[in-house]
Amino acid sequence: xxxxxxxxxxxxxxxxxxxxxxxxxxxxxxxxxxxxxxxxxxxxxxxxxxxxxxxxxxxxxxxxxxxxxxxxxxxxxxxxxxxxxxxxxxxxxxxxxxxxxxxxxxxxxxxxxxxxxxxxxxxxxxxxxxxxxxxxxxxxxxxxxxxxxxxxxxxxxxxxxxxxxxxxxxxxxxxxxxxxxxxxxxxxxxxxxxxxxxxxxxxxxxxxxxxxxxxxxxxxxxxxxxxxxxxxxxxxxxxxxxxxxxxxxxxxxxxxxxxxxxxxxxxxxxxxxxxxxxxxxxxxxxxxxxxxxxxxxxxxxxxxxxxxxxxxxxxxxxxxxxxxxxxxxxxxxxxxxxxxxxxxxxxxxxxxxxxxxxxxxxxxxxxxxxxxxxxxxxxxxxxxxxxxxxxxxxxxxxxxxxxxxxxxxxxxxxxxxxxxxxxxxxxxxxxxxxxxxxxxxxxxxx
Amino acid sequence: xxxxxxxxxxxxxxxxxxxxxxxxxxxxxxxxxxxxxxxxxxxxxxxxxxxxxxxxxxxxxxxxxxxxxxxxxxxxxxxxxxxxxxxxxxxxxxxxxxxxxxxxxxxxxxxxxxxxxxxxxxxxxxxxxxxxxxxxxxxxxxxxxxxxxxxxxxxxxxxxxxxxxxxxxxxxxxxxxxxxxxxxxxxxxxxxxxxxxxxxxxxxxxxxxxxxxxxxxxxxxxxxxxxxxxxxxxxxxxxxxxxxxxxxxxxxxxxxxxxxxxxxxxxxxxxxxxxxxxxxxxxxxxxxxxxxxxxxxxxxxxxxxxxxxxxxxxxxxxxxxxxxxxxxxxxxxxxxxxxxxxxxxxxxxxxxxxxxxxxxxxxxxxxxxxxxxxxxxxxxxxxxxxxxxxxxxxxxxxxxxxxxxxxxxxxxxxxxxxxxxxxxxxxxxxxxxxxxxxxxxxxxxxxxxxxxxxxxxxxxxxxxxxxxxxxxxxxxxxxxxxxx
Numbered sequence: 035x036x037x038x039x040x041x042x043x044x045x046x047x048x049x050x051x052x053x054x055x056x057x058x059x060x061x062x063x064x065x066x067x068x069x070x071x072x073x074x075x076x077x078x079x080x081x082x083x084x085x086x087x088x089x090x091x092x093x094x095x096x097x098x099x100x101x102x103x104x105x106x107x108x109x110x111x112x113x114x115x116x117x118x119x120x121x122x123x124x125x126x127x128x129x130x131x132x133x134x135x136x137x138x139x140x141x142x143x144x145x146x147x148x149x150x151x152x153x154x155x156x157x158x159x160x161x162x163x164x165x166x167x168x169x170x171x172x173x174x175x176x177x178x179x180x181x182x183x184x185x186x187x188x189x190x191x192x193x194x195x196x197x198x199x200x201x202x203x204x205x206x207x208x209x210x211x212x213x214x215x216x217x218x219x220x221x222x223x224x225x226x227x228x229x230x231x232x233x234x235x236x237x238x239x240x241x242x243x244x245x246x247x248x249x250x251x252x253x254x255x256x257x258x259x260x261x262x263x264x265x266x267x268x269x270x271x272x273x274x275x276x277x278x279x280x281x282x283x284x285x286x287x288x289x290x291x292x293x294x295x296x297x298x299x300x301x302x303x304x305x306x307x308x309x310x311x312x313x314x315x316x317x318x319x320x321x322x323x324x325x326x327x328x329x330x331x332x333x334x335x336x337x338x339x340x341x342x343x344x345x346x347x348x349x350x351x352x353x354x355x356x357x358x359x360x361x362x363x364x365x366x367x368x369x370x371x372x373x374x375x376x377x378x379x380x381x382x383x384x385x386x387x388x389x390x391x392x393x394x395x396x397x398x399x400x401x402x403x404x405x406x407x408x409x410x411x412x413x414x415x416x417x418x419x420x421x422x423x424x425x426x427x428x429x430x431x432x433x434x435x436x437x438x439x440x441x442x443x444x445x446x447x448x449x450x451x452x453x454x455x456x457x458x459x460x461x462x463x464x465x466x467x468x469x470x471x472x473x474x475x476x477x478x479x480x
Numbered sequence: 481x482x483x484x485x486x487x488x489x490x491x492x493x494x495x496x497x498x499x500x501x502x503x504x505x506x507x508x509x510x511x512x513x514x515x516x517x518x519x520x521x522x523x524x525x526x527x528x529x530x531x532x533x534x535x536x537x538x539x540x541x542x543x544x545x546x547x548x549x550x551x552x553x554x555x556x557x558x559x560x561x562x563x564x565x566x567x568x569x570x571x572x573x574x575x576x577x578x579x580x581x582x583x584x585x586x587x588x589x590x591x592x593x594x595x596x597x598x599x600x601x602x603x604x605x606x607x608x609x610x611x612x613x614x615x616x617x618x619x620x621x622x623x624x625x626x627x628x629x630x631x632x633x634x635x636x637x638x639x640x641x642x643x644x645x646x647x648x649x650x651x652x653x654x655x656x657x658x659x660x661x662x663x664x665x666x667x668x669x670x671x672x673x674x675x676x677x678x679x680x681x682x683x684x685x686x687x688x689x690x691x692x693x694x695x696x697x698x699x700x701x702x703x704x705x706x707x708x709x710x711x712x713x714x715x716x717x718x719x720x721x722x723x724x725x726x727x728x729x730x731x732x733x734x735x736x737x738x739x740x741x742x743x744x745x746x747x748x749x750x751x752x753x754x755x756x757x758x759x760x761x762x763x764x765x766x767x768x769x770x771x772x773x774x775x776x777x778x779x780x781x782x783x784x785x786x787x788x789x790x791x792x793x794x795x796x797x798x799x800x801x802x803x804x805x806x807x808x809x810x811x812x813x814x815x816x817x818x819x820x821x822x823x824x825x826x827x828x829x830x831x832x833x834x835x836x837x838x839x840x841x842x843x844x845x846x847x848x849x850x851x852x853x854x855x856x857x858x859x860x861x862x863x864x865x866x867x868x869x870x871x872x873x874x875x876x877x878x879x880x881x882x883x884x885x886x887x888x889x890x891x892x893x894x895x896x897x898x899x900x901x902x903x904x905x906x907x908x909x910x911x912x913x914x915x916x917x918x919x920x921x922x923x924x925x926x927x928x929x930x931x932x933x934x935x936x937x938x939x940x941x942x943x944x945x946x947x948x949x950x951x952x953x954x955x956x957x958x959x960x961x962x963x964x
Contacts, residue, residue, distance in 0.1 A: 395889035
């Protein structure tokens with residue numbers, strides 16, 4: 035393949051970048067150390083195309099132009115003009131880039147270093163905290179993630195009752211705005227848990243119940259207030275009401291829920307809590323819901339399906355109860371999908387979001403099936419976030435967020451050969467490849 | 481997969497087995513001592529002697545007696561039909577806290593007198609989950625709060641055995657060391673006791689080594705004189721007693737090569753420091769655990785004959801693993817360092833085959849070399865490679881049987897045998913595999929958030945730091961609850 039040579043050039047140059055960065059020391063800790071991408075009109079030919087939303091095309095052609103997918107088919111489009119970068123995809127497969135719907139990528143840098151953690155603001159109700167403003171385009175984890183085939187993530191705040199607004203981004207760009215697909219993808223809330231929080235939780239059953247009820251009351255009050263605020267402003271905006279009330283940033287942020295611009299993402303895991311959240315959700319018919327976590331979703335899969343609430347789930351965790359079957363976490367996504375739930379898969383991670391295809395692989399093996407698992411990391415999340423006109427499949431007119439793989443992308447041993455984000459051919463370089471280049475053979479010299 | 485009895489009374493036995501399955505469906509099978517079994521017609525991955533297609537493995541009383549084709553066994557020996565399956569050695573995890581009761585005795589920078597053998601929970605269902613992933617042997621380790629922690633316990637996952645029966649009796653003793661952020665945070669920053677720096681860490685090791693040498697000299701002189709005095713009370717004066725000191729006895733055993741060191745470490749500089757100290761004191765056969773920056777000093781490790789036991793891809797959870805690469809294992813391997821892939825996690829231990837496959841992705845090493853990293857290589861690090869870690873005649877009948885190439889994400893472990901006994905059988909699996917069911921369903925829920933919240937809020941520690949901050953419980957409470 036022609037691009038192999040290209041990759042080698044990248045890698046030999048990358049060694050120098052590492053050496054330089056070592057000289058510069060701390061100054062470069064946050065710098066995005068990588069090569070320039072390639073941009074132009076790409077003709078990817080002889081490639082097996084997995085569009086997700088339609089049948090596989092063996093030995094097909096995809097044309098990428100102006101950042102978009104311009105052509106998908108089995109024959110070369112005849113009327114291409116100007117400079118064309120041809121990529122021979124023989125023996126390779128082309129997929130849409132994978133999407134992870136709940137991460138802290140770009141918000142958190144080093145887990146144990148508090149000053150590098152921007153995902154957890156002080157306070158309990160923070161809908162006005164918008165992830166996008168704090169996303170560091172130079173996060174070292176971003177190149178590490180995208181070279182393994184994940185092209186898009188939602189970076190979401192985590193703390194409090196209402197954590198904040200999660201933003202859907204491309205994993206390429208020099209500013210948060212340049213990376214942005216939807217800065218107000220969803221408002222993430224932590225559904226109050228009716229159980230103990232851990233072994234160290236010394237509250238009595240009564241205290242737990244009291245705390246839980248208080249939190250539910252707080253949620254109801256918040257949404258009542260937000261609804262009233264929204265109604266008031268709608269009246270003002272349509273000149274039905276002449277008033278100049280104080281602006282409330284929290285309530286303003288909540289309005290996006292009622293205009294359906296933002297989803298309400300409810301993090302909930304315990305069976306009992308999922309049922310409570312479902313009951314609450316049925317009373318809020320002016321909101322678009324997503325449930326996230328749902329580690330016991332398999333216990334109430336039919337009810338989730340009936341409520342038509344999409345979920346974000348994961349696969350590689352331990353069972354939520356010691357009494358659970360060992361494979362339940364692997365099976366959870368498939369059990370829900372088979373019951374008719376709209377499932378997206380997530381790593382719920384920061385530095386290892388690159389493992390998303392493996393979560394899909396485990397879900398596929400344990401009942402979800404490869405086809406459904408593929409949807410769960412592509413078109414399903416695109417649908418959740420209302421961006422299935424831009425992302426999630428290989429269709430003409432969509433963003434050219436594509437990955438070229440030397441085999442099955444869920445297989446651990448497969449290698450991602452090329453990644454495109456918004457039509458940029460991303461250098462296959464990350465801190466991990468750079469350190470490999472420098473240290474594999476320490477005695478080698480240029 | 482089913483276990484068949486090759487006997488003339490097949491019909492009767494099948495009926496008995498079916499009956500017993502209805503009963504067994506409520507309880508997992510528990511360890512009953514070494515067994516005999518014939519595994520027929522599998523693709524046998526020996527690890528040390530290549531792949532053998534259509535091959536049988538015959539285990540007698542827990543020990544592999546034959547590997548070959550068309551092996552036969554007496555009629556009373558159960559037969560497992562492995563046609564179309566992959567038979568490989570049980571997976572060995574060189575870094576685990578799977579079923580510790582407590583993990584850290586964090587009260588002193590040196591706690592060599594402690595042993596994790598007194599902190600084994602024999603009822604932990606996590607053992608069954610690990611068996612389901614094909615794991616048969618683990619290094620149950622003390623945590624990394626101390627520069628020199630407790631002695632570890634090499635365990636066989638004989639689910640159902642007690643805390644003594646779980647121990648791999650023939651395995652040599654190992655001990656936990658720890659460098660870098662964890663011991664300096666717990667002691668220097670936590671309680672104001674040396675070490676607060678990596679300089680201090682080296683001194684803690686050198687000082688206790690020197691103490692042990694001096695202790696050993698004095699103690700031995702005392703014992704010699706005592707013996708001489710007892711033999712000839714009139715000719716030899718009674719000695720001034722030198723009290724037995726267990727902590728220094730253990731350190732002395734390290735220096736004599738009787739105890740193998742497994743050292744938690746991350747940065748290249750601290751790794752080289754310990755290589756140099758060990759060279760000076762003559763300590764050999766040691767293993768760096770985690771060792772995220774070992775790739776930077778791979779030639780030094782290879783020259784010293786040091787081992788590395790690493791994560792496949794964990795990084796960035798603390799500053800000392802920020803300059804990491806998932807190519808670590810491959811670089812070490814290419815430079816001649818005996819390398820294993822470990823879990824340090826009750827989640828990862830369930831799919832170490834998948835973790836090993838990542839080394840093929842990140843570094844392109846061969847499939848055989850990748851499988852060696854979860855079998856024979858960790859066996860060497862634990863000093864048990866003459867007994868487990870490969871399929872050879874004379875070795876233990878510790879085996880996992882897979883539906884396909886274990887490096888494939890679509891492969892499922894179907895059976896795990898320890899000492900020839902099937903302790904996990906996917907086909908006859910139980911929904912609730914707990915041995916101790918005293919804890920009710922409602923009490924047992926572990927919120928997903930508590931697992932993922934580490935990643936969500938920023939992981940403070942590796943698993944090695946469990947219990948270390950009980951010392952600062954109020955601080956812990958604040959930290960744990962700020963998510964809610």
